[in-house]
Structures are given as C-alpha cells and as structure tokens.
Amino acid sequence: MDNVKVGTRASWISIGINLVLSLLKLAGAILGKSTAMLADTVHSLADIVTTLVVIIGLKISNKDADENHPYGHEKFESIFTKIISLLLIFTGVSIGYKGVVDSIRGNLSSPGKIALIAAATSIIVKECLYWYTLMIARKIKSTSMEADAWHHRSDAISSIATFIGILGARMGFKILDPIAAILVCIIIVKVGVEYYLKAVKELVDHTASNDIIDRIKELSSDIEGVIKVNSLKTRIFGNKVYADVGICVDKNISIEEGHKIAETVHTTIENNIENIKHCSVYIIPN
Structure with missing residues (x-):
C-alpha cells in the first residue's frame, strides 16, 4: 500500500x-x-x-x-x-x-x-x-x-x-x-x-540536516575515481531533499569516464538516502 x-x-x-x-x-x-x-x-x-x-x-x-x-x-x-x-x-x-x-x-x-x-x-x-x-x-x-x-x-x-x-x-x-x-x-x-x-x-529552502550532509559526503568520497567532494549544496523541498554535489576527478581521464563516475555518485546517493528526491552531480577536473 x-x-x-x-x-x-x-x-x-x-x-x-x-x-x-x-x-x-x-x-x-x-x-x-x-x-x-x-x-x-x-x-x-x-x-x-x-x-x-x-x-x-x-x-x-x-x-x-x-x-x-x-x-x-x-x-x-x-x-x-x-x-x-x-x-x-x-x-x-x-x-x-x-x-x-x-x-x-x-x-x-x-x-x-x-x-x-x-x-x-x-x-x-x-x-x-x-x-x-x-x-x-x-x-x-x-x-x-x-x-x-x-x-x-x-x-x-x-x-x-x-x-x-x-x-x-x-x-x-x-x-x-x-x-x-x-x-x-x-x-x-x-x-x-x-x-x-x-x-x-x-x-524557505533551508539546508538539510547535518546527518544527511555528512552521509552525502561519505557516500561520494567512497566512490572510485572521486578525489574529494569540492562543494555540496542541499535544500529542503517539502519533506524531501535536493542536493547539488561537485566532485573532483582526475583531469587526465576522458569525459566519458568522468560522466560514469558522476552517474555512480548520483545513483549511490539517491539509492542510499531515503529523503533525497534528486541529486545533481557535476565534475571538477583536478
């Protein structure tokens, strides 16, 4: 039900x-x-x-x-x-x-x-x-x-x-x-x-709780290919959370490889944090 x-x-x-x-x-x-x-x-x-x-x-x-x-x-x-x-x-x-x-x-x-x-x-x-x-x-x-x-x-x-x-x-x-x-x-x-x-x-689009923010950083950092989480913005939307995550990746990898890493981060966050409605991930060459 x-x-x-x-x-x-x-x-x-x-x-x-x-x-x-x-x-x-x-x-x-x-x-x-x-x-x-x-x-x-x-x-x-x-x-x-x-x-x-x-x-x-x-x-x-x-x-x-x-x-x-x-x-x-x-x-x-x-x-x-x-x-x-x-x-x-x-x-x-x-x-x-x-x-x-x-x-x-x-x-x-x-x-x-x-x-x-x-x-x-x-x-x-x-x-x-x-x-x-x-x-x-x-x-x-x-x-x-x-x-x-x-x-x-x-x-x-x-x-x-x-x-x-x-x-x-x-x-x-x-x-x-x-x-x-x-x-x-x-x-x-x-x-x-x-x-x-x-x-x-x-x-008023208040930021998510510290527990959710820490969990996003933890999950993102554990993904292979992610050097670090460079930026993270969250906002409460009703009883759900939207997240914008910026991750640093090796500047020498291809665009396709970078996209795959970003997709993995996106999927991992949305599948493992129940309150996340949508997670946007962008890559920053490092």
Whole structure:
C-alpha cells in the first residue's frame, strides 16, 4: 500500500473516532455545565477539520511532477501544515478567551459527573490516537500528519487540564474550571506556533540536516575515481531533499569516464538516502 493510501486510511480512522468523542464531550459539556469541557469539545471538533486538511494535503503533495510543477508538489504539504498550525492557534486563543471572560465575570459553576467521565475518556482515546497517527506519520514521512498527531497529543494534555479543573470545581474550587480552559489555550497555541515555524522553515529552502550532509559526503568520497567532494549544496523541498554535489576527478581521464563516475555518485546517493528526491552531480577536473 502506498504512502497516500496509508496516510488517508489512518486519517479517516482518526476522523471517525474524533466525531464520536466530540459528541461525548459535547454531552458532557452541556449536561455537566462545564466551561473547560466545552473548550475541550471545540478542540476535538478542530481535530476533525485539521485531519481533513491532512487528507487533502497528502493527496496533493504526492502528485507526480507536471508541466506547471516540474519539481513536484511536496511543498504543498508544508502549506497545509501551516493551515493546521493556524487552526491550532485560533482554537487555542478562542478557548483561552472564554476562560478569561468566565473568570472575570464570575460565571462559575460546579460541573456534573458526566463532564468528569467525558474528560477521562478523552485522555485515553486522544493519547492512543496520538501514538497511532505519529507512527503512521513517521512511516510515510509526512510533516502535516505529524502536526496532526501533535494536535491529538495537545487534545490529550488539554483533557488532563480539563479533568483536573472539573474535579477541582466539583470539590468546591469553582475557579479551576475556567482556569483549566486557559491552560488548554496555552498548550494548544504553543504547539501551533512550533509547527507553523517548522512549515516556514521547509518553505524557505533551508539546508538539510547535518546527518544527511555528512552521509552525502561519505557516500561520494567512497566512490572510485572521486578525489574529494569540492562543494555540496542541499535544500529542503517539502519533506524531501535536493542536493547539488561537485566532485573532483582526475583531469587526465576522458569525459566519458568522468560522466560514469558522476552517474555512480548520483545513483549511490539517491539509492542510499531515503529523503533525497534528486541529486545533481557535476565534475571538477583536478
């Protein structure tokens, strides 16, 4: 099964589970009269939207190169990662705003037991979804799906804060319910900002990691006929890497021999480094 199908199937599973969980949370928020649980419900509903964005992003970013996009569509995934990040930030700010307003106005109540049960269920379900989505994201090397996994983790953490807030409010500390909503806001916004910056980094042609650079140099230097790697430029393109390698070869060999050495370097790098999408090699007589 290809990466798009694997990622899409996992995303639809996530949507189905989130939909059921959101309905449970909404019932807990309304029947249990909990501001924190209502905030947590909004977070879960946002998860459904972001997962839909992931599905769209996976399909577009994995399209083959065409006339208008000769280098492929990988950067579209970074764009969708930015969209998810902005949704996370918006969700967090919205939740925090309601928590602050309720605290100031004194809209405090003692939540019902159903809200506590909904929060506990959410913690377990969302943590399981986090590990499942992260496993798939790393398997298919999808940054937008990884961001969605952290969306699940942030929801699990927010549900912990919600649980504590509801429990405290039921014990008589009613202010803890809106305070929990504010804590949820901070957690969500932090994750959103981190993934937004990560997406920006991918879109501005940042250089590849030192591990990849060192691996390229090592593989190139081991090829017979390569005297040394004279220059190396890399750039991140979505979740893939482009590399331009300049190798020094004996100036006395023929053009055909030099071309064969360059071809060997090209093939070796592309076959042995998984994230490399394309490697250009040019020779420098030495």
